[in-house]
Amino acid sequence: xxxxxxxALWIARPAxxxxxxxxxxxxxxxxxxxxxxxxHPLDVLERLAGQLWSGDILPHIWxxxxxxxxxxxxxxxxxxxxxxxxxxxxxxxxVLRPYIITTQTTPLVALAPLFLxxxxxxxxxxxxxxxxxxxxxxxxxxxxxxxxxxxTERRLFQSLKASAWQMFIRLEVPSALPYVFAGLRITVVLxxxxxxxxxxxxxxxxxxxxAVTSGGNLDTELLFVAVLLLMTLGLTFYLLVLETERxxxxxx
Amino acid sequence: xxxxxxATHSAPSRAGPAIEISGLTLDYAAVDRMITAxxxxxxxxxxxxFVSVIGPSGCGKSTLLSVIGGLLRPSVGxxxxxxxxxxxxxxxxxxxxxxxxxxxxxxxxxxxLLPAQLRSGSARDYVERGLQLLQTVGLQGFERNYPKELSGxxxxxxxxxxxxxxxxxxxxxxxxxxxxDAITRERMAYELLRIWQGTDKxxxxxxxxxxxxxxxxxxxxxxxxxxxxxxxxxxIDLPRPRGLRSHExxxxxxxxxxxxxxxxxxxxxRA
Numbered sequence: 386x387x388x389x390x391x392x393a394l395w396i397a398r399p400a401x402x403x404x405x406x407x408x409x410x411x412x413x414x415x416x417x418x419x420x421x422x423x424x425h426p427l428d429v430l431e432r433l434a435g436q437l438w439s440g441d442i443l444p445h446i447w448x449x450x451x452x453x454x455x456x457x458x459x460x461x462x463x464x465x466x467x468x469x470x471x472x473x474x475x476x477x478x479x480v481l482r483p484y485i486i487t488t489q490t491t492p493l494v495a496l497a498p499l500f501l502x503x504x505x506x507x508x509x510x511x512x513x514x515x516x517x518x519x520x521x522x523x524x525x526x527x528x529x530x531x532x533x534x535x536x537t538e539r540r541l542f543q544s545l546k547a548s549a550w551q552m553f554i555r556l557e558v559p560s561a562l563p564y565v566f567a568g569l570r571i572t573v574v575l576x577x578x579x580x581x582x583x584x585x586x587x588x589x590x591x592x593x594x595x596a597v598t599s600g601g602n603l604d605t606e607l608l609f610v611a612v613l614l615l616m617t618l619g620l621t622f623y624l625l626v627l628e629t630e631r632x633x634x635x636x637x
Numbered sequence: 638x639x640x641x642x643x644a645t646h647s648a649p650s651r652a653g654p655a656i657e658i659s660g661l662t663l664d665y666a667a668v669d670r671m672i673t674a675x676x677x678x679x680x681x682x683x684x685x686x687f688v689s690v691i692g693p694s695g696c697g698k699s700t701l702l703s704v705i706g707g708l709l710r711p712s713v714g715x716x717x718x719x720x721x722x723x724x725x726x727x728x729x730x731x732x733x734x735x736x737x738x739x740x741x742x743x744x745x746x747x748x749x750l751l752p753a754q755l756r757s758g759s760a761r762d763y764v765e766r767g768l769q770l771l772q773t774v775g776l777q778g779f780e781r782n783y784p785k786e787l788s789g790x791x792x793x794x795x796x797x798x799x800x801x802x803x804x805x806x807x808x809x810x811x812x813x814x815x816x817x818d819a820i821t822r823e824r825m826a827y828e829l830l831r832i833w834q835g836t837d838k839x840x841x842x843x844x845x846x847x848x849x850x851x852x853x854x855x856x857x858x859x860x861x862x863x864x865x866x867x868x869x870x871x872x873i874d875l876p877r878p879r880g881l882r883s884h885e886x887x888x889x890x891x892x893x894x895x896x897x898x899x900x901x902x903x904x905x906x907r908a
Contacts, residue, residue: 450669535738542755544708545751545755555754559740
C-alpha cells in the first residue's frame with residue numbers, strides 16, 4: 386500500500402512521541418529507576434488526573450495563566466506603542482538601536498531577584514518579568530516591520546498625495562503586521578518562561594512555584610505534572626496567536 | 638542627422654503642449670559625491686501624445702518621470718503641465734510603475750479605488766467607475782480577488798485601472814511591462830494601445846525596449862547615458878491602430894534600425 390505524504394506525516398508524528406515514551410518506560414522499568422529520579426509516565430498522568438480531579442492544582446494553573454497573559458499583553462502593548470513612536474524618526478531609531486540590541490543580548494531574567502526586592506512576592510513582579518522579556522523581541526519586529534514598506538509603494542502613495550497619517554495607517558501598519566505576528570509568536574512563549582522565572586525567585590502560587598517546591602520535596606512526579614502543564618499552556622498560547630494571525634493576515 | 642529626416646512627417650494636429658520640460662537638470666547626493674542624473678533636458682509633449690523615453694539603464698529615465706510627476710524637485714529648470722509649473726504630485730497625473738505595487742490585503746477593486754480613498758476618505762462614489770475600468774482592462778469578474786491570485790500581467794492591468802481612476806490627463810508609465818515575460822509583455826502593449834485609443838490621455842512611457850517604444854508611440858525620445866540628455870527624437874508615423882502587422886512595416890524596421898544604431902553609438906561615446 387502506498388501512503389500519501391500527508392498520511393505518512395500523520396503516522397510518523399505520533400510515532401515519534403510513542404517512541405520517546407517507549408524508551409522512557411523501558412528505561413525506568415528495566416533499570417528500576419526510583420520515582421524521585423524519573424517517574425513512570427503513566428504515574429505522572431495518573432498524578433495529573435488526580436490533581437485536576439481534586440482541583441488542588443487549579444489555583445497554580447490560573448496564577449501562571451494570569452501572570453503570563455497579563456505580562457504578554459503589557460509587554461506587547463508597550464512594544465507596539467514604543468516601537469511605533471521610535472520608528473517615526475529615523476534619527477531617534479538610529480540613536481536607540483545599539484541600546485535595544487544590547488538589551489536583547491542581556492538575559493533579562495537575571496533581573497528577577499531585583500523585581501522581587503522592588504515589588505515583593507505578589508503577581509506584579511511576575512507580570513513585569515514576563516512583560517519585559519516579551520518587550521524587546523517584539524519592539525525590534527515592530528520597528529523592522531514599519532520600515533518594511535518598499536520604496537515603490539511609498540512612491541505610489543506620494544504620487545497619490547497621501548498624508549503622513551494615510552501612509553502610516555494604510556501602508557505601514559498593514560505591511561508591519563506580518564512582522565508583528567512573527568514577534569508575537571515568539572513572545573507569547575517567552576511570557577510563560579518569564580512568569581515561571583518570576584515564580585522561581587519567590588512566589589506563593591503558580592506552576593513554576595509548584596515545580597520548585599515539588600523538586601525540593603523530591604516529589605518528581607508533581608514536578609513533571611507542573612512541567613507538562615506549562616508545556617500545554619505555552620502551546621495553547623502559541624496556537625491562539627497562530628489562529629489570530631491566520632485571521633488577521635488573511636491575505637498571506 | 639538622419640533622425641531629423643524621419644521626423645519630418647507632420648504630427649497629428651492636437652492642441653498646445655500638455656507637458657513642457659525646459660532646462661531640466663537634476664543632481665543628487667550619492668554616498669561620496671554628487672551625481673547628475675539629468676542635464677539640460679528639454680522636451681515638449683503635446684496633449685494626447687504617446688511619447689516613449691528610451692535609453693540605457695541608469696540614464697535617468699525613471700528620474701525624469703519622478704520629476705514630471707512631482708515626486709522629485711529639479712535642481713535647475715522646470716516642468717509645466719498645462720502651463721502650470723509642477724510643484725508636487727497632482728491628480729492630473731497617474732503613475733504606473735514596473736512593479737504593479739498592489740496592496741496584498743486589498744481586493745482588486747479596493748486596490749483600484751485606492752486613489753479615491755486617499756483623496757477623499759471614501760471611495761463610494763468611485764465604485765461604479767472602478768468596476769467599469771476593470772472591465773476596460775479585461776478583469777471583469779476579478780473584483781473580489783486578491784492580488785496573489787492574479788498573474789503578473791493581470792496585476793499590471795489592475796495597476797493601469799488604478800492609475801486611470803481619477804481620470805488623469807497624463808499617464809506616467811515607468812517600464813510597466815518590464816517584469817513580464819516577452820509574450821505577456823507584447824500582449825500588454827496591444828492592450829495598452831487599445832485602452833489608450835479610447836481616451837485622450839497623454840502618455841509618457843519609459844522603456845528600454847526599442848520595439849515596444851516604436852509599436853506604442855507617436856514619438857520616441859532617445860536618451861544618452863548619465864547624465865541623461867535627449868540625443869534623438871523620432872516621430873513614428875506608423876498607421877494606427879497598430880498591431881502585430883505593424884512589426885512588418887518597412888518604416889518600423891527602418892526606425893528600429895536607426896534607434897538601435899543611435900543608442901549603441903551613444904553608449905560607445907560614453908565608454
